[in-house]
Amino acid sequence: MESSKTLLICPTRDHTSAASTEHESNIMRLRNMLTAKGEDPFEAMEIIDAIQRLCIDHHFRYEMEEILQKLYQQCSRYQYYGHGLREVALCFRLLRQAGHHVSAENAFSGIRDENGRFRGEFQYDVEGLIELFEASQLSTEGEKTLEDGRDFAVNQLTKLCSAEESHRGRVIMNVLNQPSHKSLSRLTVNRFISMTSDDGENKWLQPLLQVAKIDFDMLKALHQDEISKTLKWWRELSLTKELKKARDQPLKWYTWSMAVLQDPGLSEIRLDLVKPISFVYIIDDIFDIYGGIDELTIFTQVMERWDRDEDNLVEKLPNYMKVCLEALDVVTMEISLKVHKKHGWNPINSLRKSWARLFKAFLVEAKWFESGYLPSKEEYIENGRVSSGVPLVLLHLFFMLGEETTKEKVQLTDESNPLIVSSAATILRLCDDFGSAKDENQDEYDGSYMECYMKQHQGSTIEEARAHSLQMISNAWKRLNEECLDPNPFSGSSFAKACLNVARTVPLMYTYDDDHRLPGLDDYLKSLMLDHA
Structure with a gap:
């Protein structure tokens, strides 16, 4: 993992007013960019996913709610949930996480063949399979589509892992053992960063990582203060x-x-x-x-x-x-x-x-x-x-x-x-x-x-x-x-x-x-x- 993408290297302990102002400015710029991207909700999905995975969603709650509401309305109206396995699964997961009751049957209809099976063309699509597995964790009782999707993703990803010993294989096994939906977000932050490619196309990635770094340092100080107060209360009890x-x-x-x-x-x-x-x-x-x-x-x-x-x-x-x-x-x-x-x-x-x-x-x-x-x-x-x-x-x-x-x-x-x-x-x-x-x-x-x-x-x-x-x-x-x-x-x-x-x-x-x-x-x-x- 590149050092520029390491979240948990904290900045200096003393936050100057200039650093604090820059932090707020970065957040504001990202809000404006997210709002602009939200004109096409499908474009904004990647950013929303990154924001949630980096545990900084409290800064962008209003903007994300508006975009996901618009995305839900579009999907419901046109029965279109994206192109390709990864985009469809990501769309489905983000909407369900936001509380929208999206039909798995409808969302994944374009990804399955006439017999209801997930199409073979996706069996080597690692990113799509990982996203399908993550989406399947939000299933409710009786959703056979998501159960089939989970089985398809697990079977294919397991085969791909056994075929090679690599960093990618270890990451895949980590996802299968610790799906994001059933894990505390702080435990999967570094995994998300290691899976995210910084090819320069996503100009929002580095500003998000910078906000996350500073937020982490502030959060650490806050939790340490809360622990001190908790220990004091317990001692005095x-x-x-x-x-x-x-x-x-x-x-x-x-x-x-x-x-x-x-x-x-x-x-x-x-x-x-x-x-x-x-x-x-x-x-x-x-x-x-x-x-x-x-x-x-x-x-x-x-x-x-x-x-x-x-x-x-x-x-x-x-x-x-x-x-x-x-x-x-x-x-x-x-x-x-x-x-x-x-x-x-x-x-x-x-x-x-x-x-x-x-x-x-x-x-x-x-x-x-x-x-x-x-x-x-x-x-x-x-x-x-x-x-x-x-x-x-x-x-x-x-x-x-x-x-x-x-x-x-x-x-x-x-x-x-x-x-x-x-x-x-x-x-x-x-x-x-x-x-x-x-x-x-x-x-x-x-x-x-x-x-x-x-x-x-x-x-x-x-x-x-x-x-x-x-x-x-x-x-x-x-x-x-x-x-x-x-x-x-x-x-x-x-x-x-x-x-x-x-x-x-x-x-x-x-x-x-x-x-x-x-x-x-x-x-x-x-x-x-x-x-x-």
């Missing part, structure tokens, strides 16, 4: 004094928040979101490591009531549980007051109910474990979605973002566990079960979905259980994709993007190596915090 065996991982908890909310402008929300995430982990450890069933039952009953002053049950709890509940009360109240002040809606009752649901789900699992009961796979996954903590964290985030906080949307998010949330929760729960390592301080394994499956399907093997779980994860991704498209209630929102990012973050947090470490998490932190990656 002092829960580790009472809970010495519980996980003490504020950097990992902050990483969840940083990965889910990638827009630099959402710093305050990132810092607030770390707090419920931290408590999910701590309370999980209380149920797994500390409490007996009787204590945990009272712990859950107290959480359901929330009125501590008139509740004698609190006095029956050990001190570490009391301290935890008091701290949780304070954090929940602080978040509720902030949301009310900013968005005019007080979420205190909704947040309290969500904590009660989480406690009850943890208690169910504790009772299963204590009694040796192995539930049906349906029981397990229904309870597991709640105990994953995903619905609770995303409910907090929904209120923090304040996007169209209407009575109908609050009711949908608070009471019915919408598909966009439950799909992300399913992905986390099942991927958690695939983790090969124990949590740091736990002495036993919890029951897993695969165990429940094998109990229900006598004679089945662990390989069959794993295959079934992987299919469940694939189906959950398809439902999540569907919920991000019009006319579903959260399509095109920051909340929808956050739900996707929850699912994208899961592999970092639950893919252990043989040393019980999380190499993906380490790589992600290095890519954001170090000068070189």
Whole structure:
């Protein structure tokens, strides 16, 4: 890779006013160029793709929305999605990413033969095959065209890789193992740069790379400041004094928040979101490591009531549980007051109910474990979605973002566990079960979905259980994709993007190596915090 295209070599630490002015001028020039290119939306697709891949889309959100809306209208009117495999697949992917419900059948009709198969002339079109594979990752349930497209692309790309050992082959295998749609964008930036040819024709490429370099340096400084504030908050909370065996991982908890909310402008929300995430982990450890069933039952009953002053049950709890509940009360109240002040809606009752649901789900699992009961796979996954903590964290985030906080949307998010949330929760729960390592301080394994499956399907093997779980994860991704498209209630929102990012973050947090470490998490932190990656 040429040095001029290396994104993660940062500029000098001290940004002069002249450098800042030049940065803003570059952004403005690129906006004007994008607007001009937008007169022909097909011309602008390459630039939009590069902007998104370089994680600088927050600078060009309005311009991109206008162009993609125009592109969607043209495609819908004329049923034309571009020329050649790569352009058609790129068009389809960009429109779906923007929330437009584009028909795969219509989009790829010109790329398939009379029997519905992808035409053989594309079998050596590496760029087109890669783009087809990437587009197939946005499939929804029942889309055979995209399933066929994925199989065609994987088969052809695998053959091409096996035919030669080269940089291109390694890049292709990396794409197949880590598709962009199911990965955090920061993890695929350098791969995108290595695949982008700078032949001088694309005069927008170097200005985009320069904006991305400066943005990265600013983002790194911002995240370092947020980490410092998170560590200070956690230290001052002092829960580790009472809970010495519980996980003490504020950097990992902050990483969840940083990965889910990638827009630099959402710093305050990132810092607030770390707090419920931290408590999910701590309370999980209380149920797994500390409490007996009787204590945990009272712990859950107290959480359901929330009125501590008139509740004698609190006095029956050990001190570490009391301290935890008091701290949780304070954090929940602080978040509720902030949301009310900013968005005019007080979420205190909704947040309290969500904590009660989480406690009850943890208690169910504790009772299963204590009694040796192995539930049906349906029981397990229904309870597991709640105990994953995903619905609770995303409910907090929904209120923090304040996007169209209407009575109908609050009711949908608070009471019915919408598909966009439950799909992300399913992905986390099942991927958690695939983790090969124990949590740091736990002495036993919890029951897993695969165990429940094998109990229900006598004679089945662990390989069959794993295959079934992987299919469940694939189906959950398809439902999540569907919920991000019009006319579903959260399509095109920051909340929808956050739900996707929850699912994208899961592999970092639950893919252990043989040393019980999380190499993906380490790589992600290095890519954001170090000068070189």
